[in-house]
Amino acid sequence: xxxxxxxxxxxxxxxxxxxxxxxxxxxxxxxxxxxxxxxxxxxxxxxxxxxxxxxxxxxxxxxxxxxxxxxxxxxxxxxxxxxxxxxxxxxxxxxxxxxxxxxxxxxxxxxxxxxxxxxxxxxxxxxxxxxxxxxxxxxxxxxxxxxxxxxxxxxxxxxxxxx
Ligand SMILES: [Zn+2]
Numbered sequence: 400x401x402x403x404x405x406x407x408x409x410x411x412x413x414x415x416x417x418x419x420x421x422x423x424x425x426x427x428x429x430x431x432x433x434x435x436x437x438x439x440x441x442x443x444x445x446x447x448x449x450x451x452x453x454x455x456x457x458x459x460x461x462x463x464x465x466x467x468x469x470x471x472x473x474x475x476x477x478x479x480x481x482x483x484x485x486x487x488x489x490x491x492x493x494x495x496x497x498x499x500x501x502x503x504x505x506x507x508x509x510x511x512x513x514x515x516x517x518x519x520x521x522x523x524x525x526x527x528x529x530x531x532x533x534x535x536x537x538x539x540x541x542x543x544x545x546x547x548x549x550x551x552x553x554x555x556x557x558x559x560x561x562x
């Protein structure tokens with residue numbers, strides 16, 4: 400399970416799930432590109448493999464990750480998980496935010512995340528909901544992302560093998 404939240408501020412590119420929302424006047428603030436959706440998936444993967452969290456592998460006080468492309472961080476996290484003997488079974492992501500609207504971009508977001516994960520888009524799920532005026536999400540102050548990842552042993556279970 401992964402959870403992340405970034406403040407939405409004016410003057411930042413709006414990048415979520417590897418997709419750039421050109422028409423959105425606010426974007427996630429962060430040391431990296433602020434892509435809360437990708438960060439939640441990174442933490443879900445690392446957590447499922449008991450490899451710690453995003454801050455351990457890509458610390459936000461390390462200049463190496465300033466302005467980092469979060470899809471690149473996701474690809475790196477996927478490589479760590481693979482090296483530990485796992486493969487990605489599926490990922491389910493929920494975003495809570497007022498804007499931008501996710502639905503029109505969900506297909507592109509699935510493709511972008513799937514590319515970084517090295518899986519097909521059919522195993523990457525994107526859902527989005529609004530804060531109904533409640534809390535920082537409802538006031539449009541932030542984006543919150545929650546992700547769940549299923550990892551399968553890399554050496555078995557492929558192609559529906561029940562073993
Ligand atoms: Zn983050």
